[in-house]
Amino acid sequence: MKKWKKTVVTLTVLLAVSAVAVPLAIACGAQSNNKNSAEAAAVQSDSRKKPGKKPAPAHAAPKPSAGPAAGAESSSMTxxxxxxxxxxxxxxxxxQDHGRPIALIAAALGVPDAVFRQAFSGVTPAGAGSSGPTSEEAQSNKAALMKVLSPYGITNERLDEVSNYYRYSGVKGETWKRTPATLSTTVKDGVVTGVTITNAGSGYSSAxxxxxxxxxxxxxATATIAYTKDFKTNGSISSIAIK
Known part of the structure; x- marks a missing residue:
């Protein structure tokens, strides 16, 4: 009788363990399948990527431009x-001027290009992408400029006026202030004999x-540029000659 009871207890324990083990096995198998599926998907995704191509950095800073983006821009008319x-x-x-329109700035101040370059050599420009120099840096830069320019009769107010007028950010795709010229032809017997300047423009730093x-x-045709102290005529086309 005792042996029979012991057998019944043993069978009961085995059934209980089996009842627990089956769901665990199913669960473990499901987890294994999910893991295998995820690994397979990852392998498939990796196989679709181009070999040797690294992803672009999330915060890549744009390279600063040395000059205006529109250096070779054009204007047309009929x-x-x-x-x-x-x-x-x-x-x-x-x-050597790193995008600064020295020809225009120097002319507006009434000094040779070389003089302004000398003055600017003592300036510490703000870093690319910064919002500008600190107040201490600005004062130091102004002192360096005025040390060279003041002997030529240039005042602090005039320097500020000219600097502000021609200030721009090449990094942001900006350009300094400019007005495109407009021209018209002179025709005689069906042949172009000359070009008339209907608007000389301004802000040209080169021909x-x-x-x-x-x-x-x-x-x-070739253009000749005039540089003056007047913003409206500084960097304007003074003459046009047909080749």
Whole structure:
């Protein structure tokens, strides 16, 4: 009798353990399958990626521009004689000036380019992407500029006026203030004999190229730039000559 009871107890324990073990096995199998599925998906996703190509950094800073983005910009017009006139460029700067329109700034101040470059050599520019120099840096920079420029009769107020007028951020795609010139052709017996400046423009830091296309063919012309202390005429086209 005792042996029979012991057998019944043993069977009961085995059934209880089996009841618990089966769900655990099912659960473990499900987890294993999920893990295998996830690993398979990861492998498949990795296989779709181009080999050797690294993802771009999340916060890559743009490289600063040394000059205006529109250095080779152009303006076009069609005159009353039916000729298309395209003015290209004219906003290039000297490589040593790192995008600063020294020709315009120096002319507005009334000093040679070399003098302003000398004055600016003592300036510590604000870092790329910064909001500008600190108040201490600004005072130090102003002192360095005025040390060279004041002997030429340039006041602190005039320096501020000129600096503010031609200030721009190449990093933001800005350009200094400028007005494109407008031209028209002079035609005699069906041939272009000259070019008339209808608006001399302003803000040209270099000589632009001029291309004229019309009924009698294509012509190129060279422009001469005038630099003055007046913002409205500084960097304006003073003459045009057909080649």
């Amino acid at each position: 005159d009353r004689n039916g000729y298309s006139i395209v003015i290209t460029g004219g906003y290039e700067t000297d490589a 632009p190229t001029v291309k004229i296309t019309g009924p009698s063919g294509t012509y190129t």
